Each structure stands twice: as C-alpha cells, then as structure tokens.
Amino acid sequence: MNRLTLFILLLCGAILPASAQKNFKYKAALQKIDSTGFYRIGLQPGLVAKAKPDLSDLRIADAKGNFVPYIQAGSLPQKSQKSFVIFPEITNTPKTDTSTVFIIENKTGLVLDRLWIRLQNTAVKRKVNLLGSDDLSQWFAIQEDIPLQEAVQNSEGTYLQSLSFPASNYRYLKIQVNDKNKNPVKFLQAGIYTEYASTAQSYTAIAPVNVIRADSNKTSFIDIKLNDNYQVNRLHLNISAPRYYKRGVAVYQFVNNGKELLSEAELSSGKDPDMLIAAKTNHLLIEISNGDNQPLNIGEIKAYQSDEYLISYLEAKQSYQFLVGDSSAQAPEYDLKFFADSIRGNTPVIKHNPVVKNIGYSVTVKLAGKDYTVLIWVAIIVSLGLLLFLTLKMIKEVKKKEGEK
Numbered sequence: 256m257n258r259l260t261l262f263i264l265l266l267c268g269a270i271l272p273a274s275a276q277k278n279f280k281y282k283a284a285l286q287k288i289d290s291t292g293f294y295r296i297g298l299q300p301g302l303v304a305k306a307k308p309d310l311s312d313l314r315i316a317d318a319k320g321n322f323v324p325y326i327q328a329g330s331l332p333q334k335s336q337k338s339f340v341i342f343p344e345i346t347n348t349p350k351t352d353t354s355t356v357f358i359i360e361n362k363t364g365l366v367l368d369r370l371w372i373r374l375q376n377t378a379v380k381r382k383v384n385l386l387g388s389d390d391l392s393q394w395f396a397i398q399e400d401i402p403l404q405e406a407v408q409n410s411e412g413t414y415l416q417s418l419s420f421p422a423s424n425y426r427y428l429k430i431q432v433n434d435k436n437k438n439p440v441k442f443l444q445a446g447i448y449t450e451y452a453s454t455a456q457s458y459t460a461i462a463p464v465n466v467i468r469a470d471s472n473k474t475s476f477i478d479i480k481l482n483d484n485y486q487v488n489r490l491h492l493n494i495s496a497p498r499y500y501k502r503g504v505a506v507y508q509f510v511n512n513g514k515e516l517l518s519e520a521e522l523s524s525g526k527d528p529d530m531l532i533a534a535k536t537n538h539l540l541i542e543i544s545n546g547d548n549q550p551l552n553i554g555e556i557k558a559y560q561s562d563e564y565l566i567s568y569l570e571a572k573q574s575y576q577f578l579v580g581d582s583s584a585q586a587p588e589y590d591l592k593f594f595a596d597s598i599r600g601n602t603p604v605i606k607h608n609p610v611v612k613n614i615g616y617s618v619t620v621k622l623a624g625k626d627y628t629v630l631i632w633v634a635i636i637v638s639l640g641l642l643l644f645l646t647l648k649m650i651k652e653v654k655k656k657e658g659e660k
Contacts, residue, residue: 276320279312280580281305282613286605291571295328295602298563300461301610304483305579308535312584315567318574324589325567338520338531339371341446345391345427355432357442358391361425362533367447368422372430373415375441379403381432385418387425397423403432403440413443444516458559461485470550477541479556486535488561492528496552499524502543506530509538522551566598567591577607580616 283302288294298310306313315323342359361367370385381403386394398420418430432440467478481487490506501523507514517532522543530541539558543551568591569575 276316276578276613277615278581278584279314279578279613280616281610282579283577283610284608285315285569285575285577286607287572287574288569288603288605289571292568293566293598293602294569295564295566295604296325297459297604297606298565299607299610300459300485300560301483302577302579302607303560303563304485305610307582307584308486309586310563311586312579312581313565314578314584314587315565316576316578317570322587323567323569323575324587324591325565326589326592326595328564328566338518339446339448340518340531340533341444341516342428343515343533344444355439355442357430357445359428359430359445361428363447364424365447366422366424367428368420370418370420370428370445370447371415372418372445373413373443374403375443376412376414377440379437379440381440383418384431384433385420386429386431387423388427388429389425391427394429395425397421397425397428457562458489459562461487461558461560464556464558466556468553470545473545473547475541475543475545475550475553477543477553477556479539479541479558481537481539481558484535484537485558486560486563487532487539487558489559490530490532490539490541491557491559492522492530492541492551493554493556494522494528494551495554497524497549500548500551502545502548502551504530504544505542506532507540507542508534508536509540510536514540564604566595566602577610578613579610580613 281302285296296315298313302313303310310327315325317323340363342361345358345360357372383401383403384399385397385401387397388394398418401418401420404414404416428445430442430445461481463482465480465482467480469476469478479490494500501521504520504522505516506518506520508517509515517534517539518530520530522528545551
C-alpha cells in the first residue's frame with residue numbers, strides 16, 4: 256500500500272512540471288556553466304519580445320522541468336541630456352463617485368520624488384492624494400493633501416503641474432482627487448523629466464528596423480516598423496544636416512488602430528540625437544516639427560532595448576532554459592528576493608541561445624466557449640483514486656485467499 260501510494264505521488268510529481276511547461280509557447284536554452292553560484296542572465300530583445308510587458312510569464316526551468324527561483328536586476332540609464340517621459344495610464348482604473356482616480360505605471364524603474372501631470376484647463380480648488388503600489392491591489396500613502404493648481408491663462412487648453420513627494424520607487428502611482436458632490440477634473444497624462452545616457456553600453460540593438468519617411472506641412476513623419484513586439488527604450492537618429500538645428504519631436508506608438516504619445520523631447524545640434532521611451536510595440540511614429548526650416552537630413556535610425564537581467568542560483572554542468580509566452584501566467588513569488596543583499600556585485604554574466612518554439616506547447620481545447628481544464632484534472636484525480644481503490648481491493652483478496660490456504 257505504501258509503495259503504491261509513493262508510486263502515484265511520484266507519478267503526479269513528474270506529470271505536473273511537464274504539464275506546466277506546455278503552457279509556454281517559446282523557449283531558449285541558457286549557456287552552461289562550470290561552477291555553481293549566482294549568475295546574471297542577460298535578456299536579449301528576441302526573448303523579451305515574446306514575453307508579457309512586465310515579464311511575469313518568464314520562467315527558468317531545469318532539466319527536470321522544475322522552475323528555478325530568480326530576481327530581476329535592471330541596468331538603468333545614466334546621466335546625459337533631458338527628456339520628458341510619459342508614463343502609460345492603467346486603463347482598468349476603477350470608477351468611483353467620490354473621487355477622480357488616475358493610475359500610471361513607472362516603467363523606468365527610477366526612484367521618483369517629483370511627477371509632472373498634464374490636465375485640461377481648470378480653475379477649481381482641489382487637493383490631491385498620491386498613493387503607490389507594486390501589484391495594483393494594495394496601495395500605500397505617499398503624500399496627502401497636495402494642492403492642485405489653477406490653470407494660468409493660455410490658449411492651449413491644457414497645463415502642467417508638478418507634484419513633489421518623498422522619494423518612492425513604487426511601480427504604480429495613483430493620483431486621487433477628492434471631488435465628492437463636485438464635477439471631476441480631467442487628467443491627460445503624467446510623466447517625468449529625466450536625464451539619460453546616449454551611450455550604447457547599457458542597451459542592446461534591435462534589428463531589423465524598417466523606416467518609411469514623409470515630409471509634409473512643416474512636419475517630418477518617420478514611420479518605424481519592427482518584426483516583433485519588442486521592448487523599445489531608446490531611439491537613435493543619425494542626423495547629418497543642417498549644421499545648426501533645434502526641433503521639437505514627439506514619439507508615438509500605435510495601439511488599437513490609434514496612436515499613443517510616448518515622449519516629447521527636443522532635437523538640437525551639439526547634443527546626441529537620442530530619445531528615451533518605454534514601449535512594447537512593433538510600430539512607432541516619430542513626428543519632427545520643422546517650422547519654416549528645411550527637414551533634417553536623417554540617415555540610419557536605430558532602436559534599442561535597455562539591458563535587462565535576471566539573477567539566479569545555478570548548478571554547474573546542469574541544463575537550464577527560459578520558458579516564455581504564457582498569457583495567463585502571473586509573476587512568481589520566490590524566497591530569493593529576501594536574500595538580494597547577499598548577492599555579490601560582480602556576479603558573472605551569461606547569455607541564452609536564440610528563442611525557438613516550444614514543441615511541447617499545447618493549446619487547451621475549449622468547447623462551446625467553456626474551459627474544461629478543471630474537469631480534466633478532476634477526471635485524472637478520480638481515475639488515480641479508482642486505480643488505488645481497485646489495487647487495494649485486489650491486494651486484500653489475495654491476502655484473503657492466502658489465508659484460506
């Protein structure tokens with residue numbers, strides 16, 4: 256009885272890791288290592304392109320199919336020139352009758368102590384509460400009762416206000432305006448002015464980049480298409496003429512048959528013609544305002560992903576692989592995050608092989624719009640239980656016959 260039970264448990268233990276791997280569409284083998292320890296694993300653009308924007312579906316699996324713990328370790332841009340980076344709005348903002356809520360995502364990973372918000376012109380008196388969260392469910396207070404400024408007289412219809420607060424590195428920020436029994440104010444966007452590096456040392460190039468350009472009505476339009484849904488953090492324009500220029504530039508990504516503003520900056524002679532953005536897309540649009548000047552002479556345009564790394568404890572001579580591409584996966588919670596301080600700063604860096612399709616991937620069959628995955632697992636468990644019952648009954652009958660002899 257004990258042996259049979261152990262066999263069934265071992266069988267289930269072997270089935271579950273293999274079954275979990277079937278949920279991932281793609282895989283990439285990791286470089287083998289000669290000694291056991293912590294390693295920093297660089298994430299190439301081809302792998303990040305197949306993952307969800309927050310990398311929550313990324314897993315490291317060993318040769319037995321067991322998931323290996325890891326923590327994320329980013330490589331953040333260094334100082335150089337200034338640009339305005341727009342934080343994307345979280346579209347599932349909850350509706351409320353007592354307050355206006357505007358939730359944004361800080362994709363830069365930077366520690367912030369100031370945020371710029373753009374509002375539709377208003378001349379009302381309101382106060383703002385700022386909250387932070389890492390999971391969109393549990394929120395923590397950052398600053399309360401921040402006065403909302405009134406718009407100065409202008410013809411643009413919008414205005415900017417900065418919010419100052421204690422330095423925070425929350426992934427999500429919630430701007431909450433208490434306007435009970437009052438008409439709401441309208442938030443348009445939020446972001447930061449940041450300084451960033453123009454050096455390619457902290458970035459990996461994305462290729463190929465397909466460019467179509469059109470100059471019309473004092474504006475240059477540069478349409479950029481990529482062959483996958485890459486994470487794009489930097490755009491470099493090779494500008495050769497004129498000798499002196501200073502032009503406003505905006506970068507958009509195409510979303511749901513429309514375009515979404517990512518960044519507004521300035522191209523100026525004497526400065527590196529780079530733009531910092533945060534987008535996961537295969538289609539971008541650059542608009543350059545030329546005014547009465549001739550369009551810029553732009554040669555090659557390059558796209559880059561900011562270098563991203565995972566840190567994991569790996570065993571020597573073992574085979575590991577990345578698994579990615581499960582749209583239903585949630586971010587894993589590993590104990591390793593509590594021991595990040597013990598990881599040495601000079602952790603060796605290893606690479607992964609090109610991404611390939613996971614031949615073990617299987618699509619869950621859905622009939623009549625229903626998901627029968629739970630029923631299938633119930634059937635498997637019932638079958639195992641029935642097998643155990645019949646086996647025990649047979650053993651009992653055998654022992655009974657032996658007793659009669």
